[in-house]
Amino acid sequence: MTLPDPAAKLMSRIQTREARAGVIGLGYVGLPLAVTLVNAGYPVTGFDIDPAKIALISRAHSYIQAVTSDMLAGALATGRFSATADFAARLSECDVIVICVPTPLNAHREPDLRFVEETARSIAQSLRAGQLVILESTTWPGTTSSVLGPILEGTGLRAGTDFFLGYSPEREDPGNPQFSTSTIPKVVAGDGDAAQELVAAFYGAALARVVPVSSTATAEAVKITENIFRAVNIALVNELKIVYDAMGIDIWEVIEAAKTKPFGYMPFYPGPGLGGHCIPIDPFYLTWKSREYDLPTRFIELAGEINAAMPRHVVTRLAEALDRRQGKALSRARILLLGMAYKRNVPDLRESPALKLMELLEERGAEVSYHDPHLAEIPPTRNYGDYRGRRSVDLTPEAIAECDAVLIATDHDAVDYSLLRKAALVIDTRNVMARLGLQAATVVKA
Structure with a gap:
């Protein structure tokens, strides 16, 4: 398909690894993903609300088993990786923003999406045309389009036209030496054809295999099904x-x-x-x-x-x-x-x-x-x-x-x-x- 102008420009930047990736949430999912993207040639900014994590990363001291301190030091040494707690100043720099925040249950065992919603509001403050926003957090089918999308569209920008939405469930398995972020097949979906191509291209440049599915709701259902x-x-x-x-x-x-x-x-x-x-x-x-x-x-x-x-x-x-x-x-x-x-x-x-x-x-x-x-x-x-x-x-x-x-x-x-x-x-x-x-x-x- 012929991509609309904002998508075509972003696709070019993804293909040449000029697109800057922002990874929000530097925990068990986000930090391994950030290092994997750096190793694939992307410039990456990691975001986290915990200043202690930012300080540890700056000293190349890993707190995640899947990322050794040597791996972290190697990513920092490329000059393409940094971590910050300054969302307001740095999010606008990112061409692709990946959300890797927790989705716990509340006291009544109901979904607690406050971290996703707060992150979406932070992104909305500096959202610009041509950005791709991807949710990786596990959630119920429909979240990307009915929760994340409306918050971002509250800026007046339209998903699929001005900016692009995607969903790709994390599949980390802590402690499993046989698989890493780069080797686990990656299910990907976009909200619309242009977003689908962008999400697949973004991950396809860094991971061994991408598995496209027809909609973000389907991709959300894949992760739920695996764990059920x-x-x-x-x-x-x-x-x-x-x-x-x-x-x-x-x-x-x-x-x-x-x-x-x-x-x-x-x-x-x-x-x-x-x-x-x-x-x-x-x-x-x-x-x-x-x-x-x-x-x-x-x-x-x-x-x-x-x-x-x-x-x-x-x-x-x-x-x-x-x-x-x-x-x-x-x-x-x-x-x-x-x-x-x-x-x-x-x-x-x-x-x-x-x-x-x-x-x-x-x-x-x-x-x-x-x-x-x-x-x-x-x-x-x-x-x-x-x-x-x-x-x-x-x-x-x-x-x-x-x-x-x-x-x-x-x-x-x-x-x-x-x-x-x-x-x-x-x-x-x-x-x-x-x-x-x-x-x-x-x-x-x-």
Whole structure:
């Protein structure tokens, strides 16, 4: 197609890597994207409201596992990368603006788009003809066109004519060494044909593969679908775990045998609950949107209920094991929580079920400490502010001996699990002891 004049000029700048990219939100999504774009030859300005992040970046000190400090230093050394908190002065310089801000749930488990909306208003203050604005934050289908678009069009400029809108869901997988921002296929969509071509060209110059879809709503639905798929299947194995445990059957053995089938089966694994920014949150964006169409989302809501109930199930199993094996009430017990991060081998605490476990244990009167080789200190969290500053204890034979039970919430590789052979009781939610051949009579799977 023949692009309209503003789009044609921007396409030329994208193709020659003259287009300056602005990445708003320098967290787990934004910082890896910014460095990837720099490596592809784009000049990039990173934006964040947290001055501490800006200061760290300026010193080439990375706070994201996927971006090493050496990688960050390399990006800075090109002269094409800088970071700032000055939105008002610097956004107008950018030809392409990518929004990578959080989309949490509020207290009523409804979408909280205030970060997207505030960012859109910041962009609107300096929006100019010829800019491309792309949303990467996970949200309900229709957000780009019905929330982001109207805020930007409040300037008097028209999407598709003066400026251009796109959506491309982030697909980061923290801690996965097999994939990076540049190698994960990138779903892309634009609001209109011109925007579609611009978004595809922009990412196509930096990433190994782009996957165009027909509309921004479709692209938004892709990300929601990916995470609902995982949430529902994890809920299924969590429910099976409880049922099979009552039958005296080990769910982990069942899964290992089932996954030998070369077709028709994909393994998912149970755990103490869901963590991370995506799976515990994103499905509820669709359940909320579906109410507009008077349609139930029973599978999604049931999966949410099952997964949300898992921390309480684990604490109940722990209390039962203490009573049966030691004759001790949980209210008088000392518990060592092993692993605070939501996922193996990452320093990421977002929505971690370990926080809920700690809360439930302390509500029951237990004395709780934790060890996590990736989280020396609990940072500020949205829902668990009381734990800020609590520090990891050393995992030593003495520390283990002082506890009535060790609860494995996250199975980091950098933990010497052989030390747990001396523990009075081990509650294993990740099957790590059996997996390492350390199973013993003191180990209870939960």
